[in-house]
Amino acid sequence: MFLLGARDILALCAALEVSPSKKKGQNFVTDPGTVRRIAAAAGISPGDTVVEIGPGLGSLTLALLEQGCKVIAIEIDPRLAAALPVTVSQHGASSADLHVLTQDALEIAGVSDLDLPAGWAAPRQLVANLPYNVATPLLLHFLEVLPGLECALVMVQAEVAERWVAGVADAAYGAPSVKLAWWGSVKRAFKVGRNVFYPAPNVDSAVVDFRRLEVRQRLEEDLKLSPQGWTDETIETLRQEVFAAVNAAFSQRRKTLRQSLAGYAGSPDAAVALLEAASISPxxxxxxxxVTDFTKIAAAKLYGTSDTKCPE
Structure with a gap:
C-alpha cells in the first residue's frame, strides 16, 4: 500500500475538478508521515471498526486501512465520496474494508444510520481530520448519538484544541471545555505544522486524544450520587439540563452567575436560590x-437539591 503525497493530492484535485472549500473546512493532508502518525497513535487493532468524518481525498483513510481496520467514512461532498473507493483500490488497499456514507455527519442520529455492512461491529473509535469550522459540534454530536464510541483521536485547529483541553479558570476555558468534560477526558497529543496541508491553512493544528468516561461512574465519584439504577433517559435529561446551564452561563461569561443564569433560572433572585441549593456562590x-459544579446546578433545578438520590 502507498499513501497520498503532495503530487497525488494535486492530481486528484485536478482529475475531480475539486477546489478545496473553506466553507466545508477542506484542507487535504499531503504528508504520509503525518497520517501514519495519527493512525498509529489511535492504537487501532486489526479488525477494529473506525469511523472517520470528512475523509476528503483519502489521505488518513489509507493510513487507517494500512493498520488493518475497517473504516466507515462519512463524506458530505458527493464527488469525494464517489472517488474514495477508487482511490483506495488504486493505492493497494481493499475497498471491502471501506464503507462510505455520502452524508452530513451532523445528521447521523445513531448507529443504525451508519448502515453497517454485514459482519461489521459498531465503531468504538473516531479518528479524523475534522472539518475545522464544525469540529466541536461534530465531536459532541457523535459522543451523544454513538454511546459505544469509547475514544476519539482527531486533528483540529490549535485554538479549538486549547478550548477542549482547558481547565477551570484557564483563559481558553469555556462551554466546549465543560461539555467535553461531561463525556470524559481530553488531552493534546501532538502539534501538526501548516505545511502538511493543501491548501496550507492560516492557523496551526493539533491532534487531540479523547477518552470516554462512563457517566454514571463520574456522577458517583464527583457528586457522591448513586446513579447506577438511573435509566438512560434520566441521565440524558440531566445532561441536557447541564448543557443548558453551561450555555446560559457562558453566553454572558463576564457577568456573575447571579446575572448570567437569571434567564435560565427565571430571575436573578431565582438564580441565587438555585445556586445556593447547589452550594455555589452567586x-x-x-x-x-x-463540570461537577454545573451538574450540581442542573440537579438542583431538576430535583430541588444537588444531593439528590435516584430520581423517581
Whole structure:
C-alpha cells in the first residue's frame, strides 16, 4: 500500500475538478508521515471498526486501512465520496474494508444510520481530520448519538484544541471545555505544522486524544450520587439540563452567575436560590465552575437539591 503525497493530492484535485472549500473546512493532508502518525497513535487493532468524518481525498483513510481496520467514512461532498473507493483500490488497499456514507455527519442520529455492512461491529473509535469550522459540534454530536464510541483521536485547529483541553479558570476555558468534560477526558497529543496541508491553512493544528468516561461512574465519584439504577433517559435529561446551564452561563461569561443564569433560572433572585441549593456562590463567574459544579446546578433545578438520590 502507498499513501497520498503532495503530487497525488494535486492530481486528484485536478482529475475531480475539486477546489478545496473553506466553507466545508477542506484542507487535504499531503504528508504520509503525518497520517501514519495519527493512525498509529489511535492504537487501532486489526479488525477494529473506525469511523472517520470528512475523509476528503483519502489521505488518513489509507493510513487507517494500512493498520488493518475497517473504516466507515462519512463524506458530505458527493464527488469525494464517489472517488474514495477508487482511490483506495488504486493505492493497494481493499475497498471491502471501506464503507462510505455520502452524508452530513451532523445528521447521523445513531448507529443504525451508519448502515453497517454485514459482519461489521459498531465503531468504538473516531479518528479524523475534522472539518475545522464544525469540529466541536461534530465531536459532541457523535459522543451523544454513538454511546459505544469509547475514544476519539482527531486533528483540529490549535485554538479549538486549547478550548477542549482547558481547565477551570484557564483563559481558553469555556462551554466546549465543560461539555467535553461531561463525556470524559481530553488531552493534546501532538502539534501538526501548516505545511502538511493543501491548501496550507492560516492557523496551526493539533491532534487531540479523547477518552470516554462512563457517566454514571463520574456522577458517583464527583457528586457522591448513586446513579447506577438511573435509566438512560434520566441521565440524558440531566445532561441536557447541564448543557443548558453551561450555555446560559457562558453566553454572558463576564457577568456573575447571579446575572448570567437569571434567564435560565427565571430571575436573578431565582438564580441565587438555585445556586445556593447547589452550594455555589452567586458571585462567581462561569469560568470558575467545573463540570461537577454545573451538574450540581442542573440537579438542583431538576430535583430541588444537588444531593439528590435516584430520581423517581
Amino acid at each position: 458571585g462567581l463567574r462561569a469560568e470558575r465552575l467545573s
